Amino acid sequence: MVLDVLLLTMIQAFSSAPLFIGERILTGLADIFGGLILLVIGILVIVLLIAAAIVLLPAIIVAVLIWFLTGSFFYAGIAFLVVALICAVAMAGK
Numbered sequence: 143m144v145l146d147v148l149l150l151t152m153i154q155a156f157s158s159a160p161l162f163i164g165e166r167i168l169t170g171l172a173d174i175f176g177g178l179i180l181l182v183i184g185i186l187v188i189v190l191l192i193a194a195a196i197v198l199l200p201a202i203i204v205a206v207l208i209w210f211l212t213g214s215f216f217y218a219g220i221a222f223l224v225v226a227l228i229c230a231v232a233m234a235g236k
Contacts, residue, residue, distance in 0.1 A: 145198040150163070197229060197233065198226060198229070200225055201222045201226040202222070203222075204221050204222065205218040205222035205225070
């Protein structure tokens, strides 16, 4: 019984394994390049999110201060938009 299980396992393992070694190499290369591409995309997304947070940092700080002072999300939102627009105009002028 144990021998049957061992032989069946070996047959299933060998039937799914490619006989041509080049296929394994090409699959490995595709995995490496796919992983590298995803890594680069992930790093770009993180950098862009951090850059956006840095640009909007003054607007975020002002909105939080207004929210603490007034308790109103509406006023905090207006303050955020005004400061964000001022920052955007100042950045465009450079």
